[in-house]
Amino acid sequence: MYSERPSREIPGAVVWHTVRSAGGTVLPDGCMDLVWRDGTVLVAGPDTEPFTVAASPDPGVGVRFPSGLLPHLLGVPAAHLRNDRVPLDDVVGQRAAAVLTGLDPADAGAAFESFAVARLRDAGAPDxxxxxxxxxxxxxxxxxxxxxxxxxxxxxxxxxxxxxxxxxxxxxxxxxxxxxxxxxxxxxxxxxxxxxxxxxxxxxxxxxxxxxxxxxxxxxxxxxxxxxxxxxxxxxxxxxxx
The missing domain is CATH 1.10.10.60 (Homeodomain-like)
Structure with missing residues (x-):
C-alpha cells in the first residue's frame, strides 16, 4: 500500500507512506529521499539500477526531493551516495541529525519537512x-x-x-x-x-x-x-x- 501528498514546505517535494508486506524493488527515479525505515533515518541516494527493499512489519515514511535539492541541503556530493542507503548521521553528523532521532513514524514526514526547511535556511538557495x-x-x-x-x-x-x-x-x-x-x-x-x-x-x-x-x-x-x-x-x- 502506498500514499503520497505534495510537501507543504518544500516546492516539488513529495511526502510518502508505504507498507511493505513483501520484499520488492525501488526503480531509478532521478531523485533522492529522506526515509524513516525500521527506526532509522536514512538518506536514499540516487539510483542507476533497481534497489532491493526488504519486507518490514513497520511502515516506511519518506520525503522525495526534487532532483538536485537534497545534496545541496546535506552538503554532500550526490555521487558519494549513488546506489546506496546511508544513515543520516553518517552524512551530516550526529549533532545535526539529532533532531530526527527517535521519531514516531506518524510524525516523520512533517519532521523531515521541518528539517529540510531549516537546512535550506542555513544553506541558502540552490544554484x-x-x-x-x-x-x-x-x-x-x-x-x-x-x-x-x-x-x-x-x-x-x-x-x-x-x-x-x-x-x-x-x-x-x-x-x-x-x-x-x-x-x-x-x-x-x-x-x-x-x-x-x-x-x-x-x-x-x-x-x-x-x-x-x-x-x-x-x-x-x-x-x-x-x-x-x-x-x-x-x-x-x-x-x-x-
Missing amino acids: PAVTAVARMLARGVSVADVAAATGLSARALHRLGSRHFGYGPKTLAGILRLQRAQTLAAQGVPSAVVAADCGYVDQAHLIRESRRITGRPFGELRQDASAANRSTPLPSGSVTVA
Missing part, C-alpha cells in the same frame, strides 16, 4: 543552474541543448550532474525519459506511440532502455503503471512486490 538543468532534462531537452542553454561546457555540465544528481546529465535524461514513457503508458497510449513521443528511435529502443535502467521489460512497467493508475498512484521510484 539556479541545477534547477534549470533538471527541468530541461525532465522536458526532454537534449543534453547538448541543455549545455547550450546554460552556457556550460560538456565537462562542467557533467561535474554539475555528478555533484547534484549523482551521475552525468545523460544518465539523468535517460531515467527521466523512461518516467515520461511510463506516464504515457499509464494513460493507455500504445507503446509504439510512447516510443515516438518520448524520442526513442523505435519501440525496440524503448524496450532496451527499460531493461537497461530497470532490469524489466517495458511491458511489465506498463502493466504496473496501468494498475497504479486505476488505484493509488505509485511514486516514480515505486516499490514493486518481488
Whole structure:
C-alpha cells in the first residue's frame, strides 16, 4: 500500500507512506529521499539500477526531493551516495541529525519537512543552474541543448550532474525519459506511440532502455503503471512486490 501528498514546505517535494508486506524493488527515479525505515533515518541516494527493499512489519515514511535539492541541503556530493542507503548521521553528523532521532513514524514526514526547511535556511538557495538543468532534462531537452542553454561546457555540465544528481546529465535524461514513457503508458497510449513521443528511435529502443535502467521489460512497467493508475498512484521510484 502506498500514499503520497505534495510537501507543504518544500516546492516539488513529495511526502510518502508505504507498507511493505513483501520484499520488492525501488526503480531509478532521478531523485533522492529522506526515509524513516525500521527506526532509522536514512538518506536514499540516487539510483542507476533497481534497489532491493526488504519486507518490514513497520511502515516506511519518506520525503522525495526534487532532483538536485537534497545534496545541496546535506552538503554532500550526490555521487558519494549513488546506489546506496546511508544513515543520516553518517552524512551530516550526529549533532545535526539529532533532531530526527527517535521519531514516531506518524510524525516523520512533517519532521523531515521541518528539517529540510531549516537546512535550506542555513544553506541558502540552490544554484539556479541545477534547477534549470533538471527541468530541461525532465522536458526532454537534449543534453547538448541543455549545455547550450546554460552556457556550460560538456565537462562542467557533467561535474554539475555528478555533484547534484549523482551521475552525468545523460544518465539523468535517460531515467527521466523512461518516467515520461511510463506516464504515457499509464494513460493507455500504445507503446509504439510512447516510443515516438518520448524520442526513442523505435519501440525496440524503448524496450532496451527499460531493461537497461530497470532490469524489466517495458511491458511489465506498463502493466504496473496501468494498475497504479486505476488505484493509488505509485511514486516514480515505486516499490514493486518481488
